[in-house]
Amino acid sequence: MRLYNTLSRRLEEFVPAGDEVRMYVCGPNLYAPCHLGHAMSYIIFDVLRRYLEFRGYRVRHVQNFTDIEDNIILRARATGRTIQDLAEEHIDLFFRQMDALGIQRAHHYPRPTQEIDAIVDMVRVLLEKGYAYQAGGDVYFRVLSFPDYGKLSGRDVDSLMAGARVDPGEAKEHPADFVLWKGAKEGEPSWDSPFGPGRPGWHIECSAMSLKYLGQPLDIHGGGQDLIFPHHENEVAQSEAYSGRKPFARFWVHHGLLRLPDSPEKMTRHLGNLVPLDEALDRFGPDALRLFVLGSHYRSPLTYSEEALAAARAGARRLRLAATLEGGERGPEVDPSPYRERFLAAMDDDLATPQALAALFDLAAEINRARDEGRRTAHAQAVLRELAGVLGLTLREPTPYRADAVPFIEMLIEVRQELRSQRLYALADSIRARLLELGIVLEDTPQGTRWRPRED
RNA sequence: GGCGACGUAGCCAAGGGGUUAAGGCAGGGGACUGCAAAUCCCCGAUCGCGGGUUCGAAUCCCGCCGUCGCCUCCA
Incomplete structure (x- = not known):
């Protein structure tokens, strides 16, 4: 099949590098429930996977949960809960909703708080290779050390300068440098590491976990178009710098975003x-x-x-x-x-x-x-x-009805049939109208009357 | 300011140099039906605006208008 690749900005013939398709999809942050935009994202990747499987490929599908990040820490603090507690609640909800949507489950759902070793190891190697540096308790990726930086999102480091935000007090060498490891702060969860206590930056988790569970190169790495920069650009840089090989991912698949009309x-x-x-x-x-x-x-x-x-x-x-x-x-x-x-x-x-x-x-x-x-x-x-x-469509009635109401519905249909055969149409019609009000649609056909739940 | 998209019938939305410009929903007419429902048949757009290229443009180019995404957390 032909698939658009953000990296080349062209349609390309998709064939996996190995005997199975290695697909990594960016998952949600776990600080709040999902909205319809998340559903859109996971429906699209679900259909991509289903179609690849339909075409005979084996697909190995990994999706992360981001369970350590500013929003979760803030949310946990505001509600007096732990980040673990918050994460578990939203993971449960996520699976209930995805199951309801008929999204096939990924093979792995790694979470950064459970993959600290892999993340620390990756940061360590990046430091050793000179792609990263420590400053002010943090570890940053040195963007200028990676000449390909910008190849995914079509930006160059110079043009980034114009809009780059430099926080006062940040110890970055260059405004485009991004954090790999955040030094521990009072009241925040942290882990020990060779570069001091702290927690992973946002981007590093996806690199570390996708390489651990799928290996390089990924065949498909996907997410919303809002992730192209900086998230995925940074993933490319740190992953290829880490492994010394390219590409990190062969196909980058990004979908458009949902919006409200008003x-x-x-x-x-x-x-x-x-x-x-x-x-x-x-x-x-x-x-x-x-x-x-x-x-x-x-x-x-x-x-x-x-x-x-x-x-x-x-x-x-x-x-x-x-x-x-x-x-x-x-x-x-x-x-x-x-x-x-x-x-x-x-x-x-x-x-x-x-x-x-x-x-x-x-x-x-x-x-x-x-x-x-x-x-x-x-x-x-x-x-x-x-x-x-x-396409993942069930073709089943979405509207639930009470099974114990079925005998009564069928009895009413029989009574109504008797009224119809005696041409007492006014009564027959009123039964139909009443059932409709109660959420049951009747249809008279040559083969008899059939019913179904009303949808609205 | 930089990078990237979009603007097609009432609504959603495909297509992307020559096709009768998909499909869904809504609406109108007809068939079927006791009446409905479901279903079937029929009916609607010259493609944001202005130039240009071409034998030919909704499709390519330029300009303009409008909208959105990214450059900061983000599916």
Whole structure:
């Protein structure tokens, strides 16, 4: 498949270096619950992984949790809790939400507080090789010692000077230098190291942990476009300086960011302009969220709106009904292969999910036509479910209903059927209307009345 | 100031030198239905503005306007 590589700024043919795809995805900081933007990120990488696996690759998937960082320390202090406590709570929540979204779990979820040795070792080597220096209790990466600095984000060190912020009191040699190890401060967690007590800087964790769990080169390193600089640029520099080999990662995959229409900046937790993920999941269900995200190309920015999510929910229902309603007995059966080919061609082209979805919707329409004509649809429906599964769609009803209500619903349907056969339509209609108010949709078909939970 | 994107029907969103400019949602008309629902059929855009290149541009170039991302924590 062709995949856009931020490093080369071009589409390239993707083939893993070894016999499995080594994929590292930047995970969340654990100081607050996830929002819809995080869901977007993990849905996209989930689809990338699912498609690679569908294409026959074995994928080894690692995602970090950032459990030591300024925000967590501040949050823990403000709430009187430990950072471990805070981290555990958000990890639990993260897994519940990701499971609800149908995100396949990564093989490892390393956390910097549990990988201090690897991080310290990496800093030590960088110091030994002269790529890093100690100053004021901290250890910094010496950007000028790494000539390739800027190759990922397309910046040069000189142009960085213009906008660089230099905090008074910082002991950096150069404003673009970044911290590898932060010297211990009063009231902050710290670990012993050959360069004094302290804690890891932000960027170093991803380098140390990805190299430990996957090894160089990574085939794919991914995250949001907001991570290209400085986070990923710094990872490249410190990793390649450490190993003396390049590339650190062969493909860099970055997705566009989610934003709100009336607050067009990207959704982010510290701005508070967010849609909490648990709320979105409750209201729309996992398939609608996926359809919303995948209806736009992953590298484009995506604008959130209630209307767009409601539209995605309606689209999910359309696909679900096409995949699940029973077809007839007659031939000729629908041939799904042209739709399947379109789907694969789209996915092969830099994960063109909007076009892949278009193929699925067209297949759904074809199935519906065939069903209307009393033709067999089972095979085409199986293909529809298979391809939807590559996108992680469940095609299941998202709205829960109480199982113990089912006998009563069915009894009401029987009574209503009797009323209809006696042409007492006013009563029959009022039962249907009442059930709708209670959240149950009735549909009368030649094969009888069927029901489903109302979605809204 | 530097670097990078985006602007396509009411809404979301593909495409990216010659195609009837995908698909979804919403809306209108029709079929089916006792009525609905579901489904099917039909209906809508010349692509931010102004120049230019070309036989031909939504697609390339230049300028302008608007919006966003990064340069600081960030999916």
